[in-house]
Amino acid sequence: MKRGGGLHRAKPMARGGPLRRVPFKSTLATFKPYRPGPAVPPNVKAALKARARGLCEVWLPGCWIRGTDASHRITTKAGGRHGEAKVEHDRLSDLTFACRPCHRWITSKPYDARSIGLALKEGDDPIAWPVQLLLHDEGLDLLTDDGRVLYPDGHEVSR
Numbered sequence: 001m002k003r004g005g006g007l008h009r010a011k012p013m014a015r016g017g018p019l020r021r022v023p024f025k026s027t028l029a030t031f032k033p034y035r036p037g038p039a040v041p042p043n044v045k046a047a048l049k050a051r052a053r054g055l056c057e058v059w060l061p062g063c064w065i066r067g068t069d070a071s072h073r074i075t076t077k078a079g080g081r082h083g084e085a086k087v088e089h090d091r092l093s094d095l096t097f098a099c100r101p102c103h104r105w106i107t108s109k110p111y112d113a114r115s116i117g118l119a120l121k122e123g124d125d126p127i128a129w130p131v132q133l134l135l136h137d138e139g140l141d142l143l144t145d146d147g148r149v150l151y152p153d154g155h156e157v158s159r
Contacts, residue, residue, distance in 0.1 A: 040070040052097035059134035064099035093126040093143040
């Protein structure tokens with residue numbers, strides 16, 4: 001059984017003359033490329049780099065050893081974060097200093113990264129969730145907003 005009968009024009013298309021030529025206008029002069037600002041404020045990144053001593057804190061297989069990226073444990077989601085939400089999001093307890101391959105692994109395997117504390121769900125408090133940072137020691141550590149790394153019992157990790 002055929003339904004609908006297909007598309008039919010009410011009037012046939014009118015035959016017109018040749019197409020009108022329009023002069024080309026370059027839009028490159030008015031085009032403004034998107035250039036995002038730094039993902040993390042420079043003072044926070046400097047404190048993060050000091051906590052990690054410039055090295056990758058994650059140390060997964062294929063690690064470059066030298067850190068390059070600030071990796072958020074709670075992702076920014078589409079649209080990013082602005083105002084007070086950005087300040088709250090760019091805390092040292094929510095950031096790890098990672099090399100590019102380790103950062104790529106964290107973002108590509110969120111479930112595996114969550115199992116060792118490198119990724120958290122929206123609404124989790126990063127201060128309360130321990131993370132496994134192989135740079136500091138083999139166990140789980142708590143990150144504070146003042147740049148310290150603590151054992152779960154509250155003692156500071158010696159460097």
